[in-house]
Amino acid sequence: MPVTRSDELATRLREVGLRVTGPRLAVLSVLAGRAHVDVETVRGAVHDRLGGVSTQAVYDVLRAFTVAGLVRRIEPAGRPALFETRTGDNHHHIVCRTCGTVSDIDCVVGAAPCLEPSSAPPGFLVDEAEVTFWGVCANCQSKNREGIDHL
Amino acid sequence: MPVTRSDELATRLREVGLRVTGPRLAVLSVLAGRAHVDVETVRGAVHDRLGGVSTQAVYDVLRAFTVAGLVRRIEPAGRPALFETRTGDNHHHIVCRTCGTVSDIDCVVGAAPCLEPSSAPPGFLVDEAEVTFWGVCANCQSKNREGIDHL
């Protein structure tokens, strides 16, 4: 059962001027249920729910959502893109170097761009400060300690 | 003529325990001459200098350099990876959304990770705070104004 009712999702779509279709409702519902999802996971979940979708449709839907501001696309270096429904608050992310898990970090400062560059090139118009924290999560740290003698 | 003398570059390689080879010297010299370089540019420049290199060699060399801490790899979302020789000072980057040009921004705070997450998951060991500023550079702003009636 979707976390959010389907007519509510449909309304959200119409509000931003997007047509309501099966794949779109399904994608939105999947995204509403989890914090950070990659394309393949979306495709899988939507496929199960609808009994088939093309990869292309998933990419198209996600792009439309991103342009409409319904979802935010994040792309940690070297990893496939992730999508999240938490938008507009310019929060940040913390990524585990080992397992790739991404968590949200509330913005230290208030509104976007939330940080000012100390010495931007003249005339540069900054609209966003993206902060990514990198490290190793508790889970991977303990796994690493266990597995150290297998190497 | 390279910005840095070739025996000096060779010394730098040996210092970090890397063998000295033609491709490595050439790559290091190319990187030393510019702030942010993508793989294709490196390959082109090295090819001209040496009369031929495989793409693979360039990737291998850059990976070895990155692991050794000789260069830093940055990967702005949706763009091919860039390499820079300025390492160890945890400075940040500002990227133009239109032309993709990357410039350095001095770190606001002192040492890495230079920013502390306000609410990291318990046990998470943060080692780096990566900050990327996004916007439009002066150049692209004026080009956009000129070209607006062609659209």
Add this chain to the structure above:
DNA sequence: CGGGTTTTCTGGAACGAGTCAAGAGAACAC
């Protein structure tokens, strides 16, 4: 300085993520 070991480089195939293109098929406006 020559021989053996280790590492690096070459060439070519392969991969994953993402995009492009043309047409069939739905959603909406009237």
Add this chain to the structure above:
DNA sequence: GTGTTCTCTTGACTCGTTCCAGAAAACCCG
């Protein structure tokens, strides 16, 4: 309903990057 416009399907394709096997070069040691 009907026509227009947008969306989805299928399938080929690009791009950045990696994997593989073998040839070649750099280093270490006697």
